Amino acid sequence: MGRYRIVVRKPVSKDLDGIPKREIRRTIKAIAVLSDDPRPVQSRKLSGEEKWRLRRGVFRIVYEILDAQLVVCVVKIRHRKDAYR
Numbered sequence: 001m002g003r004y005r006i007v008v009r010k011p012v013s014k015d016l017d018g019i020p021k022r023e024i025r026r027t028i029k030a031i032a033v034l035s036d037d038p039r040p041v042q043s044r045k046l047s048g049e050e051k052w053r054l055r056r057g058v059f060r061i062v063y064e065i066l067d068a069q070l071v072v073c074v075v076k077i078r079h080r081k082d083a084y085r
């Protein structure tokens with residue numbers, strides 16, 4: 001399997017505004033790991049959608065995997081209480 005390219009949608013930058021800097025660094029590291037393995041053991045597929053989620057503390061990283069183009073597209077990063085709305 002090849003290395004996936006990470007694409008972050010523009011609204012994600014607004015999601016990062018409310019997150020503490022320490023958590024932002026950890027979240028960016030977790031996103032970087034997705035380029036090697038877009039479906040790590042701790043990720044889960046969201047039911048009814050073609051999206052996946054990765055838990056990072058109290059935050060959730062929601063992303064799509066485009067296998068044909070080898071792309072992981074980060075859709076949103078939110079607190080767990082708001083992540084699935």
